[in-house]
Amino acid sequence: MTKAWRPMLASATKCCAAEDAAVAPDGLARCRPQQSELSRRLASFRRLSSLANSPASAAGTDKDGGSVKQAGEMAGPLQLHSFGLGELRGVTHDFASSFLLGEGGFGAVYKGFVDAGMRPGLAAQPVAVKQLNAAGFQGHREWLAEVIFLGQFRHSHLVRLLGYCCEDEERLLVYEFMPRGSLENHLFRSRDLGDATVGHPAQGGHRRRQGSGLPPRRQHARHLQGLQGLQHPARLGLHRQAVGLRAGQDGARGRGHARDDARDGHPRLRGAGVRADGPPEREERRVQLRRRAPGAPHGAARHGARPRAQRTRRPAAEARGLDPPLPQRRQPPPALHHGPEAGGPLLRQGRARRGAAGRAVHRAAAAGQAAHGGRRRRARQAAGAQGHGRHRRPLARHRARRRTERHLRQDPRGGQGRRRRRVAPEERVLQAALVILTAGPPACHVVHVP
Numbered sequence: 480m481t482k483a484w485r486p487m488l489a490s491a492t493k494c495c496a497a498e499d500a501a502v503a504p505d506g507l508a509r510c511r512p513q514q515s516e517l518s519r520r521l522a523s524f525r526r527l528s529s530l531a532n533s534p535a536s537a538a539g540t541d542k543d544g545g546s547v548k549q550a551g552e553m554a555g556p557l558q559l560h561s562f563g564l565g566e567l568r569g570v571t572h573d574f575a576s577s578f579l580l581g582e583g584g585f586g587a588v589y590k591g592f593v594d595a596g597m598r599p600g601l602a603a604q605p606v607a608v609k610q611l612n613a614a615g616f617q618g619h620r621e622w623l624a625e626v627i628f629l630g631q632f633r634h635s636h637l638v639r640l641l642g643y644c645c646e647d648e649e650r651l652l653v654y655e656f657m658p659r660g661s662l663e664n665h666l667f668r669s670r671d672l673g674d675a676t677v678g679h680p681a682q683g684g685h686r687r688r689q690g691s692g693l694p695p696r697r698q699h700a701r702h703l704q705g706l707q708g709l710q711h712p713a714r715l716g717l718h719r720q721a722v723g724l725r726a727g728q729d730g731a732r733g734r735g736h737a738r739d740d741a742r743d744g745h746p747r748l749r750g751a752g753v754r755a756d757g758p759p760e761r762e763e764r765r766v767q768l769r770r771r772a773p774g775a776p777h778g779a780a781r782h783g784a785r786p787r788a789q790r791t792r793r794p795a796a797e798a799r800g801l802d803p804p805l806p807q808r809r810q811p812p813p814a815l816h817h818g819p820e821a822g823g824p825l826l827r828q829g830r831a832r833r834g835a836a837g838r839a840v841h842r843a844a845a846a847g848q849a850a851h852g853g854r855r856r857r858a859r860q861a862a863g864a865q866g867h868g869r870h871r872r873p874l875a876r877h878r879a880r881r882r883t884e885r886h887l888r889q890d891p892r893g894g895q896g897r898r899r900r901r902v903a904p905e906e907r908v909l910q911a912a913l914v915i916l917t918a919g920p921p922a923c924h925v926v927h928v929p
């Protein structure tokens with residue numbers, strides 16, 4: 480049966496007396512040993528060392544009863560070298576900032592070099608010297624734990640602790656130097672920074688570790704095959720998804736544009752450039768955005784419309800079993816009538832002649848009325864052609880054209896400020912005729928055709 484979880488007693492986790500606990504800005508109580516506490520712990524560490532040491536290594540006893548290990552002695556089963564602070568100062572060039580490798584929770588880490596004859600059994604090699612930051616949140620307890628555990632374990636995956644320094648209030652740890660930097664740098668920081676961090680100071684490769692807090696860039700972990708998944712855990716579940724539109728989404732592109740298609744009953748989206756496609760049972764449907772079909776109104780591809788090139792054309796006449804159409808001769812333009820004696824007033828070419836409005840104009844022309852402007856409209860009204868639907872359009876177009884012409888006439892720049900409309904030759908004839916009809920003497924109906 481599993482035991483119910485219980486918080487540990489606060490006293491069990493405390494490493495210092497209550498009066499030594501300092502409250503950090505984050506509200507957590509941290510142990511900040513006072514002077515008396517430090518000396519007491521130093522004695523306990525020495526006692527611990529003496530227990531682990533071989534009897535031969537016990538060189539003396541301090542006043543607290545602990546064995547005093549002099550610098551330079553090997554710490555028995557711990558297999559650690561005890562260094563003096565002066566030695567480590569020499570190794571790290573007095574903890575020069577140019578030898579700084581980085582900084583962690585324990586304190587600053589400096590690079591150093593130990594010479595061959597420094598200790599028996601200690602080869603000449605680069606080392607990393609970690610110095611306890613007295614103002615930090617780690618202290619003697621953490622230092623001691625590191626010494627005890629790493630002093631006993633030897634493993635190829637563990638950085639090897641070579642020795643320590645315990646002098647007065649100074650606590651230092653001496654590790655073998657890891658030329659390729661920390662795993663953290665490889666995983667979560669840029670590769671360049673990781674390499675530079677552990678570079679030789681002489682090469683300018685030393686740099687203070689910068690906790691930018693930015694997410695790592697994936698490309699920097701190429702050399703760590705299989706570990707990419709450790710990065711960007713938030714990205715793991717992500718994959719590319721098409722543009723989605725929720726069925727219940729409201730708005731301009733939402734429900735208001737969704738209609739049940741009569742063909743298959745699937746709701747489909749209607750809107751500019753949007754075509755819905757997908758199973759109706761899914762709440763989120765994929766939406767395919769496509770380009771406007773050439774010739775379609777700006778930005779609004781009709782629902783179901785396909786680009787013109789893909790449209791199915793009506794099969795040719797031959798394919799439908801019909802004879803090919805005869806080649807059509809172009810119809811010559813109807814002759815212009817010049818004056819009443821030539822058969823009536825001028826008639827405009829084009830759509831105005833077609834439909835009810837056109838017939839009205841013809842009737843008006845037969846009645847000898849001029850077919851333009853108000854008279855023409857009145858003639859159309861008299862004939863009962865109100866200009867419904869598409870028959871209204873020629874008149875509107877005519878009015879617009881007249882408006883444009885008026886603007887052009889009134890434009891002080893001679894129409895340069897506006898785009899000139901291309902005028903068909905027969906329209907020019909009509910314009911000239913109208914000018915003559917309105918401005919010239921009533922008898923004058925002769926038109927010069929350019």
Ligand SMILES: Nc1ncnc2c1ncn2[C@@H]1O[C@H](COP(=O)(O)OP(=O)(O)OP(=O)(O)O)[C@@H](O)[C@H]1O
Nearest residue numbers: 580581582583584585588607654655656657661676
């Ligand atoms: N043995 C070593 N060899 C080379 N560089 C080291 C070594 N130990 C530490 N460093 C460098 O010093 C930096 C700080 O190391 P440290 O182990 O103190 O960091 P940390 O693990 O974040 O802190 P801590 O474990 O003390 O809370 C590392 O980023 C690394 O670049």
